[in-house]
Amino acid sequence: MFSPQNAPPRPLANRPRPCYTAPMHAPRLVFLGLDGLPWSLAQNLCAQGLLPSLATIAGSPWCRAIRAELPELSPVNWTSLFTAANPGEHGVFGFTRMDPQSYELQFTDFTHVHGATIFERLADKGLFAKALNMPNLAPVRPMRAMLVAGFPAQDLRTSVHPPALAGILADHEYTIEADTVRGSTDPGFLLEDLHRSLACRERALDLMWPDLAWDLFFFVLTETDRLGHFLFPALVEPYHPWRSEALRFMAAWDRLIGKFFERYHDLPGPKRLLIMADHGFTTLTQEVDLNVWLRDQGLLHLSRRPASEWDTQAMGPATRAFALDPGRIYLHTKERFARGTLSAAEADQLGQDLIRALSGLTHNGRKIIRHVHLGRDIHHGSKAHLAPDLVLVPEPGFDLKGKFGRTGMFGHFGRQGMHTADDVFFYDSMGSSARTPTEVGQTILDHFDIPAATRGA
16 A cells, blocks of 8 residues: 655656656655544544545654644634744734724635745745645735635635636636535535535646646645534444445545545655644534623623624624634724724733633533633734734634624534644654644745745745
């Protein structure tokens, strides 16, 4: 069975000789991203013989546990990877952000990312990167690289570079994302559409890999995250009604990983393989709306009925604290927000009061919050002032939310799985260690002898 651990390449019989070879001082680097794949689940399925391709690295001593950046969301962690910078440097703290002047809620995208990407850093050195299905990379900006952005990209026209790639992918029926809106209430459709989405990734891989005209190749599979959100219990409960179909999808996913490993095996050396998950997953017990709790404590006031759960503009000036998904609490200071009233001293006191109160929250006798971090303690850099004042890490099963207009603090709203900051892993065929996606990004820069931006580049 194939092992990616620096195995010698097999002869490329009957194949055209590549017109490009990576510089000898910087071996080609191949990166496989597995969005939302918990390491404990992967190991369990590998041990049962259900993921034979992934099993080739599962028992390796070079496969190590890491921890997601906080908050433990995909845009935060993939951005940390492709900038080799922590959230305090790149400025992305969630799927959403609120404009401090207009109070409009905006969905985070690449225009909100500060600093240069790994792809641009390589281009500055005369090296070439390709990235396929990289989350939070849209709308793409021109650079000397071949890029296909992933979620939350909306259309191919703004999601690829060079622009001609959009037409090529469209001709091959490539779509950016599975339909999880319909899939959230129709498991059969969700699984069918995830198979279709996976086939799109495979066709795009077949298009972008073969010329070998690259130094760095990124390939990210996001389908396990979508499966986890809506059918995670089917992956861990032996008698779940959708288990066989969920495992059938995982088998197809594993076959694509095997194909990717074979492509790496056939790649002329020297070379290096990195594999990383961006966060873990667990079964969701309850969604916990922090804004309901803040409202009940007299800390969140609404000036009108919200038009939707995303209507942050309904927040009134008497508000002292509010939450945004997934567990971000902001203190409504006059220094930061147009309608804020808290002084710095009042905010410090309120922050300490909230830490004590939130740490004691329970549901049916179970503790809800594992840790409450001060944003300034965990986020450092030029954009740290954009960080939440408090970053909450929940106990497994409690998915922290910050909606507007919900009436109950607890509930279920279609999702069955939730992210975790732990149960994350990283593999390096050269055996290096990293503790976070940021450090994995720095490992890539180190490979090409490029100083990380956070080190004064």
